[in-house]
Amino acid sequence: xxITDTADLWWKTAVVYCLDVETFLDWNGDGVGDLxxxxxxxxxxxxxxxxxxxxxxxxPTPDRDxxxxxxxxxxxxxxxxxxxxxxxxxxxxxxRGIRVIVDLVVNHTSDQHPWFISARSGKNSPHRDWYTWVDxxxxxxxxxxxxxxxxxxxxxxxxxxKQYYLHRFYKYQPxxxxxxxxxxxxIAKVMGFWLSLGISGFRVDAVPFLLxxxxxxxxxxxxxxxxxxSLRQFLGRRxxxxxxxxxxxxxxxxxxxxxxxxxxxxxxxxGKGRGKGGSGTAGDELTMQFDFIAMQNxxxxxxxxxxxxxxxxxxxRPDIPPDAQWATFVRxxxxxxxxxxxxxxxxxxFAAFGPDPKMQVYGRGLVRRLPxxxxxxxxxxxxxxxxLFSLPGTPVLFYGEEIGMGENLEQTSRSAVRTAMQWTDxxxxxFSTAEPEDLAAPVVTGxxxxxxxxxxxxxxxxxxxxxxxxxxxTRYRACPELGxxxxxxxxxxxxxxxxxxxxxxxxxxxxxxxxxxxxxxxxFTLADTDSDCELVDLLQTGTTRPGKKGEAxxxxxxxxxxxxxxxxxxxRRLR
Ligand code: NOJ
Numbered sequence: 250x251x252i253t254d255t256a257d258l259w260w261k262t263a264v265v266y267c268l269d270v271e272t273f274l275d276w277n278g279d280g281v282g283d284l285x286x287x288x289x290x291x292x293x294x295x296x297x298x299x300x301x302x303x304x305x306x307x308x309p310t311p312d313r314d315x316x317x318x319x320x321x322x323x324x325x326x327x328x329x330x331x332x333x334x335x336x337x338x339x340x341x342x343x344x345r346g347i348r349v350i351v352d353l354v355v356n357h358t359s360d361q362h363p364w365f366i367s368a369r370s371g372k373n374s375p376h377r378d379w380y381t382w383v384d385x386x387x388x389x390x391x392x393x394x395x396x397x398x399x400x401x402x403x404x405x406x407x408x409x410x411k412q413y414y415l416h417r418f419y420k421y422q423p424x425x426x427x428x429x430x431x432x433x434x435x436i437a438k439v440m441g442f443w444l445s446l447g448i449s450g451f452r453v454d455a456v457p458f459l460l461x462x463x464x465x466x467x468x469x470x471x472x473x474x475x476x477x478x479s480l481r482q483f484l485g486r487r488x489x490x491x492x493x494x495x496x497x498x499x500x501x502x503x504x505x506x507x508x509x510x511x512x513x514x515x516x517x518x519x520g521k522g523r524g525k526g527g528s529g530t531a532g533d534e535l536t537m538q539f540d541f542i543a544m545q546n547x548x549x550x551x552x553x554x555x556x557x558x559x560x561x562x563x564x565x566r567p568d569i570p571p572d573a574q575w576a577t578f579v580r581x582x583x584x585x586x587x588x589x590x591x592x593x594x595x596x597x598x599f600a601a602f603g604p605d606p607k608m609q610v611y612g613r614g615l616v617r618r619l620p621x622x623x624x625x626x627x628x629x630x631x632x633x634x635x636x637l638f639s640l641p642g643t644p645v646l647f648y649g650e651e652i653g654m655g656e657n658l659e660q661t662s663r664s665a666v667r668t669a670m671q672w673t674d675x676x677x678x679x680f681s682t683a684e685p686e687d688l689a690a691p692v693v694t695g696x697x698x699x700x701x702x703x704x705x706x707x708x709x710x711x712x713x714x715x716x717x718x719x720x721x722x723t724r725y726r727a728c729p730e731l732g733x734x735x736x737x738x739x740x741x742x743x744x745x746x747x748x749x750x751x752x753x754x755x756x757x758x759x760x761x762x763x764x765x766x767x768x769x770x771x772x773f774t775l776a777d778t779d780s781d782c783e784l785v786d787l788l789q790t791g792t793t794r795p796g797k798k799g800e801a802x803x804x805x806x807x808x809x810x811x812x813x814x815x816x817x818x819x820x821r822r823l824r
């Protein structure tokens with residue numbers, strides 16, 4: 250195991266924490282979370298073991314799409330603070346060993362952005378071509394709107410200039426035209442600006458839409474991946490180790506293309522064997538991508554209490570370039586999308602975790618957080634996070650997951666999971682001193698309210714979920730084979746158990762996760778071990794010796810989990 254590599258390619262073993270400044274902590278008492286509030290909680294994130302904060306959009310916005318509708322790519326929303334406040338938060342995070350990445354949302358702007366106001370003022374506007382206009386929406390082009398509850402078409406008619414503009418998301422989010430070189434220059438300038446303030450890269454919004462790789466359209470880039478490569482090169486020139494973490498919700502084989510130029514040489518090969526392919530070099534586009542396929546199959550597995558779907562999704566993951574990485578997650582700020590499951594599979598998950606129509610959205614997703622979906626069963630919740638941190642990849646947490654926050658189904662659609670962070674059992678969950686009606690986002694009520702779920706209580710309780718997640722982040726960081734290693738399924742007889750193993754050189758970990766309610770005894774064989782080896786339990790005390798041929802049998806509780814480090818005589822890793 251080359252531990253020093255983990256410092257160079259920091260993203261391969263990072264613990265990423267996504268938060269929205271607006272809902273995290275309000276420091277000036279106006280009801281809106283702010284950057285000074287975030288700065289106050291950097292130490293909390295350090296304590297939790299976070300190594301990279303992903304800041305959701307904090308730019309000036311009419312806020313019709315939770316800040317993803319931006320009016321100034323270079324600005325900070327004055328409700329959240331100033332550029333100075335942002336830099337202070339970034340510097341404080343850096344001091345605690347935490348990097349910051351920010352959302353890069355350049356598929357579209359708000360329709361209130363000065364560029365679009367100019368573009369729609371007339372066909373001769375200097376910004377007209379910064380967006381995509383047509384006289385008639387092309388009939389043969391299947392450009393479905395992403396939000397079918399709100400939009401019936403991806404084209405909106407502009408009465409004044411008598412043309413339609415393209416918007417893949419809401420009609421108030423016109424798509425930028427990246428075939429225009431001025432737009433491409435501007436996007437690079439935006440990236441350069443934020444990088445100069447000390448961030449470590451970007452979570453790139455809606456990558457296939459930005460590149461228009463979904464659905465051909467007139468004037469699309471001749472080679473969209475060439476453009477993505479150029480952005481990565483630019484990032485590389487401006488920072489040595491900045492990353493692009495892309496949102497690409499596509500089947501695995503299509504995702505592979507967004508890592509760049511070829512099939513790579515297999516994950517975990519530690520920097521060797523950079524394969525060539527396509528017109529670029531493997532690994533020269535996105536540094537990381539969310540694994541939406543594994544996430545969706547995780548829920549199918551949980552619903553069925555059958556590890557099969559998740560095991561299949563992980564096994565069928567394509568090889569990715571050695572420096573690239575999958576970002577694994579249980580929840581994000583959007584609907585918990587199940588769009589890549591079959592209709593029947595999706596219905597199974599709906600039936601298990603969101604049978605009420607108000608828990609569902611867009612016909613494809615759920616607006617719930619994990620603990621309420623699992624009826625608050627602490628064993629099951631912990632098992633899922635144990636699984637998340639033991640999967641091959643880099644785990645990404647959405648704020649509040651570490652304390653088991655629930656959703657607020659009184660809120661419309663995706664807002665249900667975008668409630669205020671719950672710090673204490675005091676007023677507004679300690680999020681803000683403002684009056685409840687002035688809060689940027691409401692506080693959860695009921696069984697998952699701050700009275701029952703909050704940071705302060707859990708920090709002081711050694712048995713809390715918060716402290717369990719802290720244990721997981723610590724163990725994850727101490728097991729870089731989880732981020733770098735070769736993945737394999739360990740054969741054993743129980744369909745409800747996922748037994749998997751990650752190995753990176755001399756470092757190897759076996760994970761056992763029981764998705765079912767009954768305790769099981771799991772027999773398995775690790776052929777490369779013998780009775781001189783030990784299986785050291787990393788989540789509880791205990792050590793087991795395999796037999797002469799590597800055979801072992803471990804007890805796993807109902808909804809239980811075990812992390813077993815494979816050690817050999819002379820192993821010098823700390824236990
Ligand atoms: C993807 C973001 O995750 C989502 O929240 C947003 O609504 C769309 N992009 C449009 O920006």
